Amino acid sequence: ASTLGAAATEKGRYFGAAVAANHLGESAYASTLNSEFNSVTPENEMKWDATERTRGTFTFGSADQVVNHAQSRGMKVRGHTLVWHSQLPSWVAGLGTADLRSAMNNHITQVMQHYKGKIHSWDVVNEAFQDGSSGARRSSPFQDKLGNGFIEEAFRTARAADPAAKLCYNDYNTDGVNAKSNAVYNLVRDFKSRGVPIDCVGFQSHFNSASPVPSDYQANLQRFADLGVDVQITELDVEGSGTAQANNYSNVVRACLAVSRCTGITVWGVTDKYSWRASGTPLLFDGNYAKKPAYGAVLTAL
Numbered sequence: 001a002s003t004l005g006a007a008a009t010e011k012g013r014y015f016g017a018a019v020a021a022n023h024l025g026e027s028a029y030a031s032t033l034n035s036e037f038n039s040v041t042p043e044n045e046m047k048w049d050a051t052e053r054t055r056g057t058f059t060f061g062s063a064d065q066v067v068n069h070a071q072s073r074g075m076k077v078r079g080h081t082l083v084w085h086s087q088l089p090s091w092v093a094g095l096g097t098a099d100l101r102s103a104m105n106n107h108i109t110q111v112m113q114h115y116k117g118k119i120h121s122w123d124v125v126n127e128a129f130q131d132g133s134s135g136a137r138r139s140s141p142f143q144d145k146l147g148n149g150f151i152e153e154a155f156r157t158a159r160a161a162d163p164a165a166k167l168c169y170n171d172y173n174t175d176g177v178n179a180k181s182n183a184v185y186n187l188v189r190d191f192k193s194r195g196v197p198i199d200c201v202g203f204q205s206h207f208n209s210a211s212p213v214p215s216d217y218q219a220n221l222q223r224f225a226d227l228g229v230d231v232q233i234t235e236l237d238v239e240g241s242g243t244a245q246a247n248n249y250s251n252v253v254r255a256c257l258a259v260s261r262c263t264g265i266t267v268w269g270v271t272d273k274y275s276w277r278a279s280g281t282p283l284l285f286d287g288n289y290a291k292k293p294a295y296g297a298v299l300t301a302l
């Protein structure tokens with residue numbers, strides 16, 4: 001196959017990109033997206049500060065733009081994200097416990113019901129664990145006021161809101177076996193043993209030269225798959241350039257293809273022109289939408 005999406009489809013996977021609604025009008029951006037990718041993740045448009053900036057008032061305009069663009073072209077959509085400490089409007093942190101609980105559940109329910117039937121996987125909870133060796137939860141309004149049970153509550157509410165969507169836990173620095181990924185692993189194992197709904201784990205996979213694809217990346221994906229969940233590469237980007245960058249990208253693709261429950265890969269942007277990373281060159285297409293060595297490496301590995 002001659003595009004990322006078609007090559008991934010031949011392997012039973014999708015190949016997606018994070019997309020920003022405000023770039024869809026740029027013809028090179030849209031044509032690169034449309035020809036190469038078959039899944040999209042709205043980069044910011046579904047986050048709490050975009051969908052419920054004011055309590056109880058839901059705004060879906062820019063997220064709908066991304067979803068409509070994808071759906072009219074037969075692309076899948078990943079939902080990102082419902083419960084996260086970041087890009088959270090300040091009113092949420094100001095709520096007392098009972099109000100926060102109902103606001104969290106209402107947010108999940110309203111957003112998921114708006115997109116019911118249109119989202120293949122939702123990042124229900126994003127980044128709930130700390131970095132480092134503690135394996136502890138990260139402080140957030142949800143963690144601090146609702147306690148450890150907030151993740152379970154969020155997943156149960158999500159299942160009721162759209163029973164057909166796959167429900168994912170998503171995080172970064174969980175790509176290899178380490179204290180943080182062990183903590184997520186223990187959460188998923190506990191959920192599976194108690195029948196708490198969870199279908200997938202997202203591995204953000206933001207890499208750089210100091211923190212390249214770990215050698216136990218595939219083994220880590222496999223141990224989660226062995227718990228009975230799908231795994232997805234959700235926000236892949238690799239700072240750097242040339243061969244080193246290309247090799248990291250091939251390692252990710254090879255690892256995913258080697259794990260039968262690794263259902264797809266999403267890169268965190270279409271072009272270096274609009275990447276969120278400081279280095280500015282972590283993606284598969286350069287600022288002029290030319291294919292980089294990393295693009296060729298991915299296509300060859302698929």
Ligand code: XIL
Pocket residue numbers: 043044126204235276
């Ligand atoms: C980033 C977006 O790419 C930026 O445009 C925004 O300013 C900040 O968020 N982990 C996540 C993503 O789950 O939502 C983040 O996206 C990158 C890190």
